[in-house]
Every structure is written in C-alpha cells, then in structure tokens.
Amino acid sequence: MLRSMADETKGVSRRDLLKRAGLAGAALTMPVTPVLPEQARPAGVSPQSPAPPRREPIENLTAAEADTLEAICARIIPSDANGPGAREARAAHYIDRALGGALRESREAYRAGFDAFDRYCKSSRGAAFVELSARDQDSVLMDVESGSATGFTGSSAAFFNMVRTHTLQGTFGDPYYGGNANFVGWDLIGFPGIRLNVTSEDQRLGSKPTPTHKSAYDTEMFTKAQAMKSEPSVPWLALEKSAPSATLGKPVANGD
Amino acid sequence: MATRLKETDVVVVGLGAAGGVAVLPLTQAGVDVVGLEAGTWLTKKDFAPDELRNNVRDWPMAVQKAQQEVPTHRVNAKANTTRAGSHPMMNAVGGTTLHYWAQSWRLNPWDFKVVSETTKKYGASRIPKGSTVEDWPFGLEELEQYYDKVEYELGVSGQAGNIKGTIDSKGNIFEGARNRAYPMPPLRSTGFIDLMTSAARGLGWHPFPGPAAINSRTYQGRSACMYHGFCNKGGCHVDAKNGPHLTTIPRAQETGRLKVVTRAHVTSIDADANGRVTGVTYVTDGQEFIQPAKVVLLASYTYENSRILLLSKSKAFPNGLSNNHGQVGRHYMSHAQGGSVTALFPFNINAWYGLPAQGVAVDNFADDNFDHGAHDYIGGGNLWVMSDRRPISAAGMGTFGRTPSWGSEWKAFVMKNADRTNTSYLQKTTLPYEDNFLDLDPAVKDPLGFPVCRITADYKDNERRVSALAQERMTEWYKAAGAIATQANPIGTMGPTTHAYGGTRMGRNPETNVVNEWGFSHEVPNLGVLGAAVMGTSGARNPTLTAQALAWRTAEYLAKNWRAVTL
Numbered sequence: 106m107l108r109s110m111a112d113e114t115k116g117v118s119r120r121d122l123l124k125r126a127g128l129a130g131a132a133l134t135m136p137v138t139p140v141l142p143e144q145a146r147p148a149g150v151s152p153q154s155p156a157p158p159r160r161e162p163i164e165n166l167t168a169a170e171a172d173t174l175e176a177i178c179a180r181i182i183p184s185d186a187n188g189p190g191a192r193e194a195r196a197a198h199y200i201d202r203a204l205g206g207a208l209r210e211s212r213e214a215y216r217a218g219f220d221a222f223d224r225y226c227k228s229s230r231g232a233a234f235v236e237l238s239a240r241d242q243d244s245v246l247m248d249v250e251s252g253s254a255t256g257f258t259g260s261s262a263a264f265f266n267m268v269r270t271h272t273l274q275g276t277f278g279d280p281y282y283g284g285n286a287n288f289v290g291w292d293l294i295g296f297p298g299i300r301l302n303v304t305s306e307d308q309r310l311g312s313k314p315t316p317t318h319k320s321a322y323d324t325e326m327f328t329k330a331q332a333m334k335s336e337p338s339v340p341w342l343a344l345e346k347s348a349p350s351a352t353l354g355k356p357v358a359n360g361d
Numbered sequence: 362m363a364t365r366l367k368e369t370d371v372v373v374v375g376l377g378a379a380g381g382v383a384v385l386p387l388t389q390a391g392v393d394v395v396g397l398e399a400g401t402w403l404t405k406k407d408f409a410p411d412e413l414r415n416n417v418r419d420w421p422m423a424v425q426k427a428q429q430e431v432p433t434h435r436v437n438a439k440a441n442t443t444r445a446g447s448h449p450m451m452n453a454v455g456g457t458t459l460h461y462w463a464q465s466w467r468l469n470p471w472d473f474k475v476v477s478e479t480t481k482k483y484g485a486s487r488i489p490k491g492s493t494v495e496d497w498p499f500g501l502e503e504l505e506q507y508y509d510k511v512e513y514e515l516g517v518s519g520q521a522g523n524i525k526g527t528i529d530s531k532g533n534i535f536e537g538a539r540n541r542a543y544p545m546p547p548l549r550s551t552g553f554i555d556l557m558t559s560a561a562r563g564l565g566w567h568p569f570p571g572p573a574a575i576n577s578r579t580y581q582g583r584s585a586c587m588y589h590g591f592c593n594k595g596g597c598h599v600d601a602k603n604g605p606h607l608t609t610i611p612r613a614q615e616t617g618r619l620k621v622v623t624r625a626h627v628t629s630i631d632a633d634a635n636g637r638v639t640g641v642t643y644v645t646d647g648q649e650f651i652q653p654a655k656v657v658l659l660a661s662y663t664y665e666n667s668r669i670l671l672l673s674k675s676k677a678f679p680n681g682l683s684n685n686h687g688q689v690g691r692h693y694m695s696h697a698q699g700g701s702v703t704a705l706f707p708f709n710i711n712a713w714y715g716l717p718a719q720g721v722a723v724d725n726f727a728d729d730n731f732d733h734g735a736h737d738y739i740g741g742g743n744l745w746v747m748s749d750r751r752p753i754s755a756a757g758m759g760t761f762g763r764t765p766s767w768g769s770e771w772k773a774f775v776m777k778n779a780d781r782t783n784t785s786y787l788q789k790t791t792l793p794y795e796d797n798f799l800d801l802d803p804a805v806k807d808p809l810g811f812p813v814c815r816i817t818a819d820y821k822d823n824e825r826r827v828s829a830l831a832q833e834r835m836t837e838w839y840k841a842a843g844a845i846a847t848q849a850n851p852i853g854t855m856g857p858t859t860h861a862y863g864g865t866r867m868g869r870n871p872e873t874n875v876v877n878e879w880g881f882s883h884e885v886p887n888l889g890v891l892g893a894a895v896m897g898t899s900g901a902r903n904p905t906l907t908a909q910a911l912a913w914r915t916a917e918y919l920a921k922n923w924r925a926v927t928l
Contacts, residue, residue: 121620180768181768182767183768248686278753293750294776303715307749308551310708321409327407327598
C-alpha cells in the first residue's frame with residue numbers, strides 16, 4: 106500500500122476544514138459584528154494598506170462587476186499581517202483586461218456568474234457583496250466554493266474556481282498583463298524573478314538571489330506577447346480563398 | 362482545383378523531431394527532399410520567459426493546426442467518448458522539440474526483447490493476457506550507431522554508464538553498451554539535486570544525471586544552457602536546446618536539396634492502382650496542392666500518422682493506406698506519466714530556477730533491472746527528480762490537506778511552502794494490448810471536415826502495478842531526503858499525451874506490423890513511417906532520441922537502397 110496523502114487532500118474545502126475545527130457553523134450563524142479588530146474594517150483594507158490602490162479605467166467589465174471582482178479578489182488573497190494581496194497586485198485589473206483577449210471566452214461566464222452571485226448575496230445575506238463585512242464575505246465565498254450557493258447556472262463552485270484561478274494568474278503572472286503590480290505576487294512567494302542567466306550559486310540550497318523585479322518584456326530580446334488581444338489563429342486551415350494573415354511569431358523565409 | 366507541383370525525390374510529412382532529422386542523411390546523400398510542415402519557423406525571440414503565455418495559455422499550441430485536431434478518447438469500446446481541451450504537441454519547424462523537456466534517453470537492452478527475455482526468465486505465462494507485445498526486429502546493438510549519430514549531430518549532454526562494456530557508476534549502470542561518451546558532460550546539479558542524489562545513494566540505489574539534448578557547454582557554436590527556469594513549454598532564448606530546427610534542418614538546407622514548405626496542412630497521401638504512393642495533397646492559405654514524390658516519409662505525430670493513413674483511402678487500400686491487414690492504429694501505448702509523487706519538505710529547496718532536464722534519475726526499478734520473480738508484473742519505472750518551478754503553478758500548489766485553498770491561512774501556507782515542494786516524473790513500462798488502439802472518430806471532425814483521431818485505451822493491471830511500484834519507491838526516496846509529507850498522484854488516462862506510441866508498429870511479420878524492420882510499409886514499398894509510432898515497446902523513458910535514431914536509420918536505408926525502394 107502506498108502511504109499517500111491523496112485522500113486527505115482530495116476535495117478538502119475551506120468549509121470541511123472549518124468543520125473539523127468546529128467553526129463552520131459558528132461562522133455561518135455569527136452576527137455581522139466581527140470578533141477580531143481587522144475584520145471590522147471595510148473589506149480588503151488592511152493595516153498594511155491604509156489606502157486601497159488606485160484603480161485603472163475599466164476595460165471590459167461593468168462598474169458593478171468590477172467592484173464585486175475587486176472585493177472577491179481581496180478575500181481570496183487578502184491583504185493582512187503577512188503583507189499585500191491580490192488587491193495590491195491588481196489581479197482584478199488583470200482579469201478585466203484579459204476578458205477582452207485571452208479570456209474572452211470566459212466573459213459570459215463572468216457576466217452570468219456575477220449576476221447569480223449578486224442575487225445570492227442579497228437573498229442570503231441581505232446586501233450586495235461589497236457591502237458585507239469581511240467575515241460575511243468569506244462565508245458567502247465558502248458557499249460559492251462548496252457549490253451550495255443557489256441560483257448559478259451549473260455549480261457555483263465552477264464560478265469560484267474560475268475566479269480563483271484567474272486571481273492567481275493576476276497576482277503571480279508577469280506584470281506585463283496588468284497584474285502582479287510592483288511584483289507583490291512574486292515577492293509574496295519568494296520568486297526571485299526573471300533572470301536570463303542563472304548561476305550555479307543561484308541554485309544552491311540556502312542561496313537567496315536578490316529579486317530582479319523585471320518583466321519578461323523589459324528586455325527587447327523577445328517578441329511581445331499579445332496582452333490585449335488573442336493571439337492570431339491559423340487562417341491557412343480553411344479550404345477557401347481567405348486572405349493570408351499574420352504568421353505566428355517572426356516570419357522567416359522558407360528555405361527554398 | 363488542386364495545383365500539381367513538380368515531382369521531388371522524397372516528401373517528408375512533418376519537420377518535427379523525427380522528420381527534421383531524416384532530411385539530413387537524405388540530402389547529404391544527394392536526394393532531393395520537400396519537407397511539408399504545418400507550423401512555421403519560430404526563433405529564440407518567440408520564447409519569452411512568460412509563464413502565462415507559455416504554460417497557462419499554451420502558446421503557441423493553442424493557435425495551431427494540432428489544436429483543431431485534438432483526438433477524442435474513451436477507455437473502452439463501450440465507454441463514453443471525451444475530448445481534451447488541448448493537444449499536447451505543437452506545430453513548427455522542429456516541432457515539439459522547440460519547447461520540450463529535451464530528455465534524450467536511449468532505450469535499455471530489455472526494451473527490445475520484452476517477450477524473449479520475459480519468457481526465458483519467468484516463463485511465457487508472465488506476458489500479460491491480451492498483450493500484443495513482440496520483440497523488436499533488432500536489438501539495441503543495431504540502433505547504437507544511430508543513437509550515437511543523433512547524440513553528436515544534434516548535441517546531447519549526459520554521463521555515460523557503460524562504454525563498450527565498462528561500467529561507470531557515475532552514469533546509468535543499467536544502460537546498454539555505448540561506443541563512446543556523450544559529446545557533452547551532463548547539465549550541472551543543484552543543491553536540492555545533490556541532496557536527492559545523496560539520499561538515493563543512502564538507500565543503496567544508483568542515481569545519475571539524466572541525458573538531455575541541451576548544451577551543458579558551448580556546442581557547435583551555440584550557447585550553453587542558462588538554467589533560467591522557463592524551458593518547460595517555453596523554448597530556449599539562447600538556442601541551447603538542440604532541436605532539428607537548429608541542427609539537422611539548416612544543415613540539410615545548406616546542401617541545396619531541402620525545400621521547406623511551412624503552413625502546409627497535409628490532407629492525404631495519394632496511391633496508385635498498383636499500391637504505390639505517388640505523393641501527397643496539402644492545403645495552405647485555402648489552396649490545394651499536390652506534391653508528387655517517388656517516396657513519402659510520414660513523420661507527423663503518432664495520432665496524426667494513423668489518422669492520415671486511415672483517411673488516405675484508394676482502390677488499392679479501401680480501408681486506408683497500408684491498412685489491408687488492419688494493423689494501422691493498433692498497439693497504441695503511452696507512459697502513465699500522470700502517476701507521479703509530490704513531496705513537501707520542511708525547508709526551502711531553492712528550485713525557482715533550472716529546467717526539467719536538470720535532475721537526477723534512478724533506474725534500479727525500471728525495465729528488468731530488478732528481479733521480478735516475486736512480482737505479478739513485468740517492466741518498471743524510471744524515477745526522475747528535477748528543478749522546475751514557476752510562480753503561478755507554485756502558488757497553485759496543493760496544501761496537503763493542511764489549509765483551505767484561499768484566504769489568509771492559505772496565503773500564509775503558500776508564502777511558507779511555495780519553494781518547499783517537488784513533483785517527481787515517473788515514466789513506466791506500458792505494453793500494447795488487443796483493445797488499446799487508434800481509429801477515426803465517427804462524430805468529431807476538424808475544420809476541413811475530416812474525422813479526428815479517436816483513442817480507445819486504458820491502463821491494465823500490469824501498468825497499474827508498475828505505477829504503484831514506482832510511486833512506492835519514489836515516496837521512499839523523498840522521505841529519505843527529509844520530506845515531511847508525500848502525495849501519490851493519480852495515474853490518469855491514456856488520452857492525448859506527449860508520449861504516444863504505436864499505430865504503425867515496426868516488425869517483420871506483416872500480419873501484426875505496419876512497417877518492416879527498416880521503417881517501410883509492408884504493403885506500400887515506397888512509403889516510410891517515422892516517429893514513436895513505429896515503436897513496439899514504450900520503455901520507461903522519453904521516446905524522442907529513439908524516434909530520432911530510428912528516423913536516421915530509415916533515411917540512411919532509403920538513401921543506400923534508393924533503387925530497390927523506388928523501383
């Protein structure tokens with residue numbers, strides 16, 4: 106027999122863990138009055154970031170959707186005693202921008218998801234998400250994560266997983282795409298950054314290379330990725346007279 | 362109306378790992394070659410160290426031909442068919458070698474003789490029921506010279522373990538005899554890899570650095586590896602990863618005998634009433650072209666090789682080209698790559714940089730390198746530990762059941778542990794079976810209206826037992842190195858994979874094999890097939906070098922036997 110931890114890790118949700126600790130019920134029935142001082146603050150505002158970061162102009166979401174997304178990101182990776190989180194990384198800005206490009210196909214899932222999310226917040230907690238306390242926001246997100254939030258097309262868990270996945274991308278991806286502002290995501294997990302030439306010393310145990318705080322595209326040596334739009338597709342597959350369009354990467358003469 | 366082009370000597374369908382190698386011995390021998398490639402040229406400028414683009418969004422595969430032809434999969438003929446969201450391979454001059462891990466292994470001697478060796482040692486009854494496995498038509502000794510050519514022509518770094526029978530315990534003591542050392546020393550180690558190496562020695566095992574088609578020093582004028590951490594699906598920014606696009610293809614072009622046609626989507630291989638191929642039909646920019654040729658070498662990926670043959674029906678081959686014996690698509694295998702082990706260490710392992718080919722291997726539990734007398738399976742697994750981490754995937758790590766997956770508690774866990782996990786890579790023996798095969802999907806079509814490939818396959822008892830063995834040994838290894846938690850990951854399915862074998866198996870018996878011992882069709886004398894599609898066993902290690910050695914051998918045979926093949 107393998108002494109694996111697969112069973113332990115499979116499908117462990119926040120609610121399960123809280124249940125094990127005997128907290129889930131308490132969290133759900135707790136009055137709005139918070140227990141800990143920082144939870145009394147407006148959502149997402151931590152002692153480390155007294156002023157929320159300045160927000161960029163919205164590119165694809167509606168204003169209400171953008172507000173909700175900011176608040177969800179701020180609970181998924183909170184700003185707390187351990188430092189800045191997804192709000193400071195501008196994860197919501199990354200998502201908003203990508204919804205017009207690489208994540209375009211997710212735009213409808215966001216629209217429908219926010220719609221259901223908003224209705225669920227109001228019917229179950231009596232207010233829009235952005236107006237809830239951090240504690241209530243977390244309890245709503247636990248419902249959505251576990252799939253028990255009602256009113257979603259399919260499971261609410263799919264919406265949660267999508268937002269969480271994209272929040273991680275926006276926090277830990279290259280800043281070129283509009284998130285990971287000031288490299289807060291990379292600093293948070295200790296990634297020492299883009300280095301084009303890594304030394305043997307950089308790979309020793311105990312070695313702590315200085316963070317470079319560079320985007321992959323800070324150097325001119327790479328063809329720029331398409332941050333705003335989708336990458337070009339493959340026109341030559343169609344069996345019809347279509348105009349030749351962009352080739353992938355840098356066109357190089359055929360060897361003939 | 363299709364445009365008929367001027368006839369050439371040989372048309373190669375696909376300029377990837379295999380086709381891109383075959384063009385060199387052909388053109389150097391004076392044969393004119395047209396290489397048709399569905400992708401384009403890409404260069405080091407196209408491979409920024411960008412995890413979002415390369416790993417999350419799968420560029421450039423997500424915008425390519427292969428992406429529109431993702432095979433479907435079902436575990437057996439009665440099961441539901443599903444379709445993966447993406448194709449694991451990419452189209453480009455050089456193919457998937459542009460961004461692969463570049464682990465360049467020779468097979469071990471046992472892999473060529475699974476049936477005879479198993480029968481001799483354990484009795485015929487030990488071949489699993491339903492398996493269609495055969496011995497290869499030749500042994501490692503025959504392929505050695507071609508492995509050698511590819512290792513030197515493209516550039517492979519590594520530590521030899523057996524030179525002409527002299528064993529060197531710094532290398533793989535289980536490898537078959539090689540004629541000389543690798544052209545380059547192995548890639549360097551890291552602190553963590555040193556730690557794992559010591560732990561393996563402490564267990565009495567024989568760890569060694571693995572072979573890679575990556576420069577450990579300047580080779581042929583190209584840079585040494587920079588270990589920058591974005592090699593995995595990211596391509597190389599200094600051209601230190603030795604694919605055919607940097608080596609054999611440009612050298613073939615220098616002869617003046619190779620014409621490279623990019624963005625060419627081959628739709629059929631055309632045959633005459635006498636059962637000989639006459640050339641291929643392809644589409645580019647909405648226009649159809651016919652490229653006549655005296656010989657066709659089919660060198661697309663395993664799934665596409667079978668698909669093109671099955672789609673190429675004619676009077677002489679009503680069930681698909683070279684399929685009058687019903688063998689096209691049979692003997693499909695993969696590698697059970699999914700069944701890995703993830704470990705959590707109580708200290709940072711500093712794996713932020715490096716590459717999947719920078720690591721340490723243990724071969725003690727692969728193939729028949731240990732006695733199977735007390736076991737109920739044959740074969741085994743190669744254990745591989747590497748230095749490969751990027752920030753988005755690091756932050757997405759599992760929490761070993763210790764915290765939720767978001768919020769302050771999760772954040773604290775990830776901050777502490779993002780550099781404390783390692784996931785091994787375990788490749789295992791997979792055998793061919795009667796009911797694991799490729800054919801055409803009856804419902805799902807590509808944008809041109811042609812059916813995509815359908816995979817019908819599942820791991821059997823032998824594969825699952827081998828996987829469990831490899832995971833047990835890997836868990837033991839991690840614990841010996843100080844891991845405080847381990848997790849065995851599921852074996853996964855036999856759906857689309859980067860290690861797909863079979864469909865056009867090589868062997869002397871035309872009743873059970875599509876191509877002969879030289880890689881040419883038993884039924885169509887001027888049609889050759891290249892790639893892991895011809896391999897009859899999977900081995901327990903990456904297929905690319907073997908596919909390249911076989912491609913060189915087939916091309917050399919063709920050049921030397923031109924009259925006989927083209928008569």
